[in-house]
Amino acid sequence: MKTLTVVGIGAGNYEGMTVGAVRALEEADLIVGYTVYCDLVKPYFPGKEFLSTPMMKETERCRLALEQAAAGKKTAMICSGDAGIYGMASPILELAGEYGVSVEIVPGVTAASSGAALLGSPLTCDFAVISLSDLLTPWETIEARLEAAAAGGFCAVLYNPSSKKRADYLKTACGIFLKHRAPETVCGVARQIGRDGEETALMTLAELAEYRADMFTTVFIGNDSTKIIDGKMVTPRGYRHE
């Protein structure tokens, strides 16, 4: 059976790719992906054939990759971060049957992990991962999940915290957390993780509500035990150190 490999490339730098991801892309005849991600990995795989489609064309991109795999071409589809976390693994699995193609998924390091490593250790505790994009999920559902995460004492990672059309979504999300947590709660943001212009910032929950995130930002909201230690955001796991 023909196989399509869906590969999580991590943040986008070579260091952040797994050995398995590198191998899968080296073995592929064709790499399909969103234009920005193709441009990120091209330098590491010189001479490789790439096929890219712009954002918002996800189904088209999936069908393109599946057609190529069905035609017998060794095809890899790339996703940023992990293939299964807001990535292309689900739409590919939904469509693969139509093409008689089997699917192999190579996991990657998601922004929750790569961003956390830059900030310190904000997630060494139970946490919730929530996307603020309402393109595919109704905003009421997102709000209910923010409310549940805030009330449940979860640390939270917010993906897609903002875009031009959704400039105030992060503020709204912070407002929900502020109902359950102190304004001084430690929060952090990581931008352009693993890419040129990588930067992080620590701030309070009250400050985060006024922060202007962009689509390259991942947001971390601490819980009641999160603190700053030597400039790092740390949620203690709970060990008693003697």
Add this chain to the structure above:
Amino acid sequence: MKTLTVVGIGAGNYEGMTVGAVRALEEADLIVGYTVYCDLVKPYFPGKEFLSTPMMKETERCRLALEQAAAGKKTAMICSGDAGIYGMASPILELAGEYGVSVEIVPGVTAASSGAALLGSPLTCDFAVISLSDLLTPWETIEARLEAAAAGGFCAVLYNPSSKKRADYLKTACGIFLKHRAPETVCGVARQIGRDGEETALMTLAELAEYRADMFTTVFIGNDSTKIIDGKMVTPRGYRHE
């Protein structure tokens, strides 16, 4: 300043390590870790010096690594999965100041991602990560988070679902989800991810309540939209495929 590198090694096989993790361990003079994880990576770094401590000796292990780094030895501490998700990043950051050692964290692929890739794509949606171990978190807190995740419609990943002393914790957790989700809700388990004896199974939420998990198992609980497609557990992202 002396530096200690905390490295997430992923599931434990070479393919699952990032290029950055491999490089960090190749450059280290000494690798410190829990015995099981040291044994997993030893074959990939022949001739390297290892120092291992048994489970439950986390603070001791951290202090050992920090002492060695402070003494000028290039030291890497390894954690399974990601260093920041139930890993050693937090205790190391809490203790590093005592030793005058700076900390670098190399993120890795956590079991939520590596297990999901084996099962299909159970997490391509908002999700919560919860450990059922009550060694460091009171059980009432864990129950409150399970309740919040279930009520909030999150897919859930359960780490440390069971041990000899906590044989019925998974059943209790499933009972909480069953208050909010149908008994037919699609669930899955992944055991020994990336290691000898790797296996997965799909089952309903009602069946999961009776499943005998062990400490090598990661548990995935779907939400109302999770389904089985060609033997894979898939939570659709919500794209409308035309």
